[in-house]
Amino acid sequence: EGQLVESGGGLLQAGGSVRLTCAASGFTFSNYPMSWLRQAPGKGLEWVGAIRGEGIDTFYSDSVRGRFTISRDNSRNTLFLQMNSLTADDAAVYYCAREVWLSDYSGRFDPWGQGTLVTVSS
Amino acid sequence: QSVLTQPPSLSGAPGQRVTISCTGSSSNIGAGYDVHWYQHIPGTAPKLLIYGNNNRPSGVPDRFSGSKSGASASLVITGLQAEDEAVYHCQSIDNNPTSWAFGGGTKLTVL
Numbered sequence: 336e337g338q339l340v341e342s343g344g345g346l347l348q349a350g351g352s353v354r355l356t357c358a359a360s361g362f363t364f365s366n367y368p369m370s371w372l373r374q375a376p377g378k379g380l381e382w383v384g385a386i387r388g389e390g391i392d393t394f395y396s397d398s399v400r401g402r403f404t405i406s407r408d409n410s411r412n413t414l415f416l417q418m419n420s421l422t423a424d425d426a427a428v429y430y431c432a433r434e435v436w437l438s439d440y441s442g443r444f445d446p447w448g449q450g451t452l453v454t455v456s457s
Numbered sequence: 458q459s460v461l462t463q464p465p466s467l468s469g470a471p472g473q474r475v476t477i478s479c480t481g482s483s484s485n486i487g488a489g490y491d492v493h494w495y496q497h498i499p500g501t502a503p504k505l506l507i508y509g510n511n512n513r514p515s516g517v518p519d520r521f522s523g524s525k526s527g528a529s530a531s532l533v534i535t536g537l538q539a540e541d542e543a544v545y546h547c548q549s550i551d552n553n554p555t556s557w558a559f560g561g562g563t564k565l566t567v568l
Contacts, residue, residue: 370557379459379546380548380559432503440489441490441491442550443505443508444503447503448502
């Protein structure tokens with residue numbers, strides 16, 4: 336079924352940078368697009384960005400485009416999220432998740448990691 | 458402001474039936490995109506509960522069921538148990554512009 340484990344969060348300064356890591360196991364990592372999502376305190380889930388299985392094409396939400404970079408190392412079954420120019424609005428629990436598509440009309444996330452907390456201080 | 462609308466909170470007594478609604482529009486659920494539901498106990502990984510509107514992954518009890526009609530979907534939990542206390546999120550796709558669509562989450566309290 337697969338398992339995902341995030342790491343790398345912590346207390347960061349506004350304007351700072353951090354790299355989150357997501358270690359995957361239990362499935363053929365390179366076969367799947369992977370996404371990063373986040374949930375800020377008191378708010379709903381927000382998709383941050385994604386990367387295709389081969390690692391070439393990436394996609395980002397408007398709120399992070401130009402500041403965040405997603406990459407992956409398929410040889411190590413690992414997904415990364417490089418976060419630069421952090422602001423208070425980036426404070427959230429960050430989750431990695433595997434995208435599963437049955438058709439163009441049916442995309443979902445399964446499994447998810449347990450999340451890693453990013454706190455931004457001004 | 459979430460694209461899909463869910464009630465922020467619901468409660469029910471053990472053994473009761475609860476229904477969590479997820480209301481979208483003609484650019485997401487109403488356009489034919491599937492709805493998926495996740496159960497999230499804070500501090501743990503969100504778990505896929507229902508996929509493709511009404512399908513349960515293996516291991517999910519049949520107390521959980523999903524449905525979709527028009528631009529809305531529902532998650533029904535029957536025989537409510539204490540372990541069902543969690544936040545439930547609905548998710549679909551929106552085509553205006555093309556993006557993932559989430560509800561704001563419903564916090565279910567078991568009294």
